[in-house]
Amino acid sequence: MLRYDEDDLVTYVAGHSSAVALVVDDTSDDLAACAALRRAAVRVSQIPHPLEPDSPLPNWCTVLHEDGVPVFHLDMKDEAQYAEQVVAIVLDELRSAGVDGQLGPRLPPPPPFDYDAEADIFYGQTWPLTELDGRDLPPGFPDGFPVPAGATLVLAETARDGTWEHAAWRRDRPFDGYTDRLRAFGCELGPVPRDEVAGFVAATCMVRYPLDRGGSVSLYHEWCKHGRQPSAWYVSVVWSTGPAPARTPPEPAVPVTYHLPPGQETAGETVLAVREAALAVEAALSGPHCHHEPSLPQWTHERLAPLFDGLDDDRLAAVRHACLTMASNWVYHGMVRMRLPLAQDDAGRLYAPDLRTAVASPGGEALLALRTAAAVLEPLFQNLRAAELAVGADRLTRTVEDLDADELAGLRDACRHVAGRTGPA
Structure with a gap:
């Protein structure tokens, strides 16, 4: 029966x-x-x-x-x-x-870790491990793997197909510096995928870096409503248990050729330098941050400070003014539709109040203005790249209205200075 x-x-x-x-x-x-x-x-x-x-x-x-x-x-x-x-x-x-x-x-035995559902980000794809090795790690993790300091192991599991293992840790503060420890261990961390940058999980601020062995490392905090301060942070590592993927040499980069309209070489060089500097700004700001953290302006300043090191406040104000002038020219001439509220400081230079509140320094403000200008001018870059000289020349003329040759040259040189530096790892 x-x-x-x-x-x-x-x-x-x-x-x-x-x-x-x-x-x-x-x-x-x-x-x-x-x-x-x-x-x-x-x-x-x-x-x-x-x-x-x-x-x-x-x-x-x-x-x-x-x-x-x-x-x-x-x-x-x-x-x-x-x-x-x-x-x-x-x-x-x-x-x-x-x-x-x-x-x-069929109830499983108690897990050999302090299970936390917030860390169960691969739910349904894995089996929990019932035993850990002598290091309190999944057995497929390599010798010497850097365990996060001051953290509690809250998940250890293996993929149902056995191709990877997953471990996650929790502590009461962000895991700052852990990615540097992984790099020192020998891991290569890829860039944060664009779709993940654009789709930050608003409630957890998760960011995920691919690892060279086919796994990943994710950093995030507990789910909480906007405005509430999180009290638990997590780091999650997926480690491939199969053979390391063969590394193939990258395809040689094909240099991008831009075509500057005759007589507008300085203006063209300047807007292209803005683009290169903006790429450096994007790279510096690509690391994980948390919108719950009240010190976000300070975080932005710290990420950008290495880029504007060597530029004094007056030169940074000139960069800010020139970039916002170019962006406002696009708005004025109907080449882009956007809301760009601007004001003038005591020296008559433009500034954006919204950007000023987003960062804690003149340097950071200037680089955010530079990034804004580069985003606005993207169609112009494409015109110059595709040799659409008629359209590009007209847009370039309108872009640099109200900026003289000295201002353009100064902006160009400052942007090259920014592009030649690197942000924090």
Whole structure:
């Protein structure tokens, strides 16, 4: 006779809809139980997904032998409303086959780490590790791997296909400097993908760097509403357990050729120098930051300070004025539609009040103005690159209105100074 508590089973499946594991213990016919659970898995897989009727409800549904007993596994994400139907199907197949024993949840042993659901960012793709090695790390992590200082291990798991392992740590402050420790260990961190930069998770400020071995490192904080200060920060490392990917030499870079209209060489060189300097600014600001942190202006200043080192305040004010003049010319002549509120300081130079509040120094303000100008002038760069000289010459003339040759040359040289420097690692 099959023993079970149907209400408890429904409650369990609803509460673990992404990781259901039902086991038949103490059965006298293991093969019959396994066959019945497989038939149940087929029927559950035929339930249509509520949002995509042509697709099955479960992401994953199968039966495995684990420690000598059959276990019914199901991942139907958050569709807990199907719990009663799933339990009814499993019971129907087991009873129809005359299976005896005890049907209940297969509860895993307590994990060897302080589990934290905030760190479970690959939920449904992994199996939790029940044992760690003597270093308190997943066994596939290399010798000498840098464990974050002052942090608690809150997750250790392996991919279902066995190709990678994942570990995550938590502490009460950001993991500043940890990426530098990974680099010192020998890891190569790739650039933050553009889509991840543009799509920062607003509630966690997550940023993810690819690792050269095919894994990644993610830094983020606990989920919280805007304006609330987080109290828990996380670092998450995915390490590939397969062979390191073969490194292929990069394709040789093809130099970009720009075509400067005759008689406008200085103006053309200046706007191109603005673009190169803006790329350096973007690189300096590509590291993770948190909009919950009240010291964001100071963070911006610290990231940009190495770029404007060597430029005095007067020269930086000239850079700011020239860049905002070019951007405002585009607005004035209708070459771009944007809101660009500007004001004048005591010396008659333009500044943007919004930029002034976003950074804690004249240097940072100047470089943010430079970045704004480069974004506005992007169509002009494309004109000059494509040798559209008629359009490019006209736009270039309008861009540099109200700036004399000395101002253009000064901006060009300052931008080359910025582009030739590097921000913090």
